[in-house]
Each structure stands twice: as structure tokens, then as C-alpha cells.
Amino acid sequence: MMARFSLWMVLLVGLIAGPSVQAQSTQVSAALIDDAVLVTSSFTGAKVTIFGSVRAGSVGRTDIVVAVRGPDRPAWIAKRKRTAGLWIGKDQINFAAAPTFFGVASARPLEQIAPSDTLSLYGLRPKGQLDIAKASTHSPLADTLIDAFVAQRQREKLYVDDPYGVKLLKGGLFRADIQMPDRTPPGLYTAKVMVFRNGRPAQSTLTTLVVTKVGAERALFEFARDHAVLHGLAGVLLALLAGLSAAGIVKRFAPG
Amino acid sequence: MQVYLPIAEMAVSPWLMATLGLVVGCLSGIFGVGGGFLMTPLLMLMGIPAPVAVAAGANLAAASSMSSVLGQFERRGVDLRMGLVISIGGIIGVGIGSLLFSWLKSQGAAEATVRIAYTILLGSLGTSLVWESLRAIAKTRAGGPAPSFRRSPNDFAHRLPFKVRFPRSKLVISIIPPLGIGIGVGILSAIMGVGGGFILIPALVYIIHMPPNLVVGTSTLQVLITASATTFLQSAANGSLDLVLSGLLIVGGVMGAQFGVIIGRKLKGEQLRALLGALVLLVALRLAADLVLVPSSLFELSSPGGGL
Numbered sequence: 001m002m003a004r005f006s007l008w009m010v011l012l013v014g015l016i017a018g019p020s021v022q023a024q025s026t027q028v029s030a031a032l033i034d035d036a037v038l039v040t041s042s043f044t045g046a047k048v049t050i051f052g053s054v055r056a057g058s059v060g061r062t063d064i065v066v067a068v069r070g071p072d073r074p075a076w077i078a079k080r081k082r083t084a085g086l087w088i089g090k091d092q093i094n095f096a097a098a099p100t101f102f103g104v105a106s107a108r109p110l111e112q113i114a115p116s117d118t119l120s121l122y123g124l125r126p127k128g129q130l131d132i133a134k135a136s137t138h139s140p141l142a143d144t145l146i147d148a149f150v151a152q153r154q155r156e157k158l159y160v161d162d163p164y165g166v167k168l169l170k171g172g173l174f175r176a177d178i179q180m181p182d183r184t185p186p187g188l189y190t191a192k193v194m195v196f197r198n199g200r201p202a203q204s205t206l207t208t209l210v211v212t213k214v215g216a217e218r219a220l221f222e223f224a225r226d227h228a229v230l231h232g233l234a235g236v237l238l239a240l241l242a243g244l245s246a247a248g249i250v251k252r253f254a255p256g
Numbered sequence: 257m258q259v260y261l262p263i264a265e266m267a268v269s270p271w272l273m274a275t276l277g278l279v280v281g282c283l284s285g286i287f288g289v290g291g292g293f294l295m296t297p298l299l300m301l302m303g304i305p306a307p308v309a310v311a312a313g314a315n316l317a318a319a320s321s322m323s324s325v326l327g328q329f330e331r332r333g334v335d336l337r338m339g340l341v342i343s344i345g346g347i348i349g350v351g352i353g354s355l356l357f358s359w360l361k362s363q364g365a366a367e368a369t370v371r372i373a374y375t376i377l378l379g380s381l382g383t384s385l386v387w388e389s390l391r392a393i394a395k396t397r398a399g400g401p402a403p404s405f406r407r408s409p410n411d412f413a414h415r416l417p418f419k420v421r422f423p424r425s426k427l428v429i430s431i432i433p434p435l436g437i438g439i440g441v442g443i444l445s446a447i448m449g450v451g452g453g454f455i456l457i458p459a460l461v462y463i464i465h466m467p468p469n470l471v472v473g474t475s476t477l478q479v480l481i482t483a484s485a486t487t488f489l490q491s492a493a494n495g496s497l498d499l500v501l502s503g504l505l506i507v508g509g510v511m512g513a514q515f516g517v518i519i520g521r522k523l524k525g526e527q528l529r530a531l532l533g534a535l536v537l538l539v540a541l542r543l544a545a546d547l548v549l550v551p552s553s554l555f556e557l558s559s560p561g562g563g564l
Binding site: 039040041042043044045077078079080085086087088089145148149152182183185186213216217218220221224225228229231232233234235236238239240242243244245246247249250 | 257258259260262263265266267311315316318319320321322323324325326327367368372483484487488489490491492493495497499500502503506507509510511513514546547548549550555
């Protein structure tokens with residue numbers, strides 16, 4: 001409800017206040033259609049939609065880039081090497097924290113919007129978001145492994161770069177869609193909207209959304225985390241009861 | 257339609273999982289084993305993280321052995337004392353294996369270790385099963401009696417100290433071999449998510465020299481206890497038990513196991529073993545291919561959730 005209300009406010013403010021704002025200063029406001037993504041038992045991914053309005057001068061080109069960043073979790077990557085005839089992961093590096101999801105949407109390819117150092121500086125590249133563990137910083141293969149890590153997560157649609165994800169509507173309004181896959185973990189997500197004027201960052205705004213397990217998924221997950229012993233016993237009990245009932249049913253209908 | 261797994265944090269097709277359970281359950285019913293040794297590698301091949309696959313395989317093995325152990329008790333096919341001695345060893349082994357698994361996981365080596373262990377174990381098991389059953393089939397074709405595997409009771413199981421009487425099996429042997437076998441099977445169970453029936457059956461025949469009519473029942477009892485312990489410890493120590501996944505596999509598995517028992521009664525022992533051996537070899541080859549052939553990706557990395 002709040003999300004929807006604030007969304008209308010954003011659009012309203014954008015439309016009313018728009019013309020009175022001076023031409024030089026850039027203004028942006030944005031809101032999420034839904035500020036909570038619910039992970040139910042039928043969760044197969046979700047689309048995050050952000051609406052917003054931008055006011056900028058008429059000289060030059062305005063670009064909007066939207067980035068959604070998932071919660072950090074530790075991660076590792078290893079290079080497979082042939083060891084005694086077997087391909088085994090070696091030369092591992094660990095990340096103290098890596099975003100579980102990192103999606104960027106824009107209306108045209110990022111490299112056309114701004115130079116790559118600017119993009120990295122403003123956190124629009126997944127590579128710059130990886131926090132390498134201290135012990136791994138001196139690995140000679142670190143660069144290769146980091147690139148491979150990002151590439152693999154891009155294949156899994158966890159790191160997304162969508163150059164057509166932002167749609168510019170009339171009157172300075174825009175809409176951005178970012179698709180999250182089923183493997184997106186729950187947690188607090190940050191959505192950042194950045195406005196570039198002629199390749200320079202002019203304005204930005206932040207908002208957050210939560211991805212949360214609900215219903216049976218949440219109950220099971222919390223049960224497993226908070227009562228690991230009881231959860232294990234439940235697993236054993238499930239197996240015993242299923243086995244017992246299967247044996248019982250067969251005995252009843254197919255004796256001997 | 258897809259169902260979201262709360263611990264694995266990914267979506268799978270419930271029909272596919274239940275069918276997988278049905279097929280593996282059917283095979284486990286035919287051969288009198290728990291089926292974890294087939295389920296765990298299959299789940300891993302489908303992209304489920306190794307710790308979750310191990311817990312699910314053990315849980316399925318517990319369920320299918322529960323569904324058949326009662327029938328074995330009714331047919332007086334269980335040496336309870338022997339089963340309990342091996343199970344005590346099994347629980348000790350599961351404890352050791354669980355610690356080992358947690359350590360491997362912290363080293364980031366769990367995935368590779370499980371894969372290599374499976375390849376070696378299934379490869380050697382499949383080869384020996386196929387070899388032994390082909391020889392038996394050839395011998396019966398030639399007209400001779402089927403070869404007996406009960407050797408003279410004059411080997412090390414009888415020479416070690418701490419002798420115990422097992423009246424049902426009509427054996428008086430040292431307690432060390434059954435206990436040791438139990439510990440070994442328990443370690444494998446904790447690391448690989450197997451019940452251990454496929455190792456225990458040959459061990460009971462060749463090492464302990466149990467009467468053949470007691471072998472399957474006793475091993476089923478032991479699988480039930482060991483696999484239950486593994487399920488429990490994987491949840492308590494590694495937090496990797498996914499009840500939604502287990503539930504789907506078990507529903508298919510216990511039904512399949514009952515069909516399997518009916519099919520199994522109609523097949524001959526040697527043919528059964530040859531079939532099982534061929535199947536085991538196939539899974540081993542598939543796993544070996546992943547290890548030996550040039551991989552499609554030169555990198556391996558942690559699952560998205562990062563925890564498992």
C-alpha cells in the first residue's frame with residue numbers, strides 16, 4: 001500500500017513541480033511498484049519495476065541508469081586444473097562478500113552513456129562490488145578468477161546488464177524493469193536510480209526493497225535455521241512415516 | 257509448474273523430482289538397497305548443491321528401508337543383534353563423517369571430494385558386480401551348481417579377540433569386523449548420502465559369512481539406522497536438509513520401492529546383480545566423464561546463496 005501511495009506521489013510531484021524547476025538543476029524521484037518480493041512455494045523469479053520522473057535541462061542528453069543490488073554473501077571460485085588426470089578445482093580465491101544479485105538497466109548500452117571508470121566509481125559494474133578476502137588478494141590468478149566469477153553469475157542471470165531495461169515515457173517519466181531469477185536469495189535489496197547528463201553523473205536517488213520468504217517457505221526456512229535439531233528429527237520422522245504408510249498400503253491391497 | 261526449495265534456494269519441477277524418486281525407489285526395491293547412492297549423484301548432476309543432495313539422498317534411503325524392513329522382520333530375515341552391532345559402528349561413523357564433511361565444506365572441497373569418492377566407489381562396485389554375476393550366469397549355463405561364497409569359517413573374523421555369539425546367524429565371531437564395517441559405512445553415509453546397503457551386502461557375505469537369507473534384512477535394518485542418523489546430523493550440523501525436496505523424493509520413492517519389490521521377486525539373483533552392476537557403472541561413467549574430460553567450464557564456484 002505504502003509503495004503504491006508513494007509511487008503516485010512521485011508521479012504527481014514530478015508532473016506538478018516539473019515546469020517550475022530551473023533548467024540547470026537535475027531532479028529525479030523514483031519509487032518501486034512493489035517494495036516487497038514474496039518468495040512463495042511457486043516462486044520462479046520476479047520482476048522489479050521502478051517508476052520515476054526526471055527533470056533536466058533541455059541541452060544535451062539525459063540518461064537514466066537503474067541498479068538493483070542484492071544482499072552480500074561470502075563466495076568462492078576455483079580454476080579447474082588437471083591433477084593426476086582429474087579436473088579438480090584449484091587456485092581458489094574467496095570473496096568476503098559478493099552481491100548475490102546485481103542488475104543494471106539502462107535505455108542504451110552503458111559504455112555509450114559514460115566512460116568505464118565513471119561507471120565503476122559509481123558502482124554500476126559488478127566487478128567493483130566484489131570484496132576479496134584478505135588471504136586471496138595476492139593470488140596471481142585473481143584477475144582471471146574475478147572475471148570468470150562475474151561471467152558465470154551473468155550466465156546464471158544473477159548479474160544482469162540490460163541495455164534496454166529502461167523505457168523513457170512522455171514528460172520525463174521513466175519505467176525500469178529488472179528480472180530476478182529463482183536463485184535470487186532473500187534479503188534487503190537496494191535500488192539506485194542515477195541520472196547522467198552528457199556522460200556525467202548529475203543526480204541519484206536510493207530506495208530499498210525486501211525479498212522475503214513467506215508462508216510455508218518461510219516457516220520451513222526459519223525452522224531449519226532456529227531449530228536445526230528438531231528439523232533433523234522431522235526429516236527422520238517424515239522418512240519413517242512415509243515408509244510405514246507405504247508398507248501398510250501395499251499390505252492392504254496386495255497381500256503376500 | 258515449479259516448486260521453490262527453501263534450503264537449496266532454487267526452484268525445481270515437483271513432477272520431475274517425484275518421478276526421479278519413483279524410478280530410484282523402484283530400483284532400490286528391486287535390489288534391496290536404499291537408493292541414496294543413485295539419488296545423491298543424480299541430484300548433483302541436476303545442479304543441486306552437494307550438501308543438500310547428500311541430506312536428501314540419506315533421507316530417501318531412510319524412507320525406503322523403513323518401508324521394507326517390516327516385511328523383513330515378518331519373514332524372520334533380520335539378525336537383530338548383528339544389525340545393532342553394525343549400527344552402533346554406523347552411528348559412530350556418521351559422527352566422524354559429519355565432522356569430516358563440515359571440515360571439507362569449510363575448505364571448499366566438499367563438492368570435489370564427494371564426486372571423486374562416488375566415482376571410485378561406484379566404478380569399483382559396478383565392475384565387481386557385473387564381473388561376479390556374469391561368471392555366475394556362465395556357470396549355471398554350463399550346468400554346474402551356482403558357486404557358493406561361504407568360505408571356510410577359519411579366517412580373521414574368527415581369530416580376532418572379543419568374540420560374540422550371534423545365534424540367529426549361527427556365528428561366533430569377534431565383534432571388531434562388524435563394528436569396523438559399521439564405522440566405515442557410517443563415514444561413507446555422512447559424506448555421500450548413502451544408506452550403505454550396496455557396500456554392506458557384499459561385506460556381510462564375504463567378510464562376516466552371514467547366511468544368505470539374513471543378509472538383505474540385516475543390511476536394511478542397518479541402512480535405516482545409519483541413514484536416519486545421517487539425515488539428522490546433516491540437518492543439525494550443516495543445515496542442509498531440505499524438507500520440501502526430501503518430501504517430493506520420498507513420496508515417489510516409497511511408492512516405487514513397493515513396485516520394485518514385486519518386480520524383484522520375478523527376476524533371478526544373478527540377472528539382478530548384473531543389471532544393478534550395469535546401472536551403477538553408468539552413473540560412475542557419467543561422474544568420471546565430468547572429472548576426466550575437458551570440462552565445459554574451467555571454473556567452479558559457490559552456489560548463489562553462498563552458504564552451501
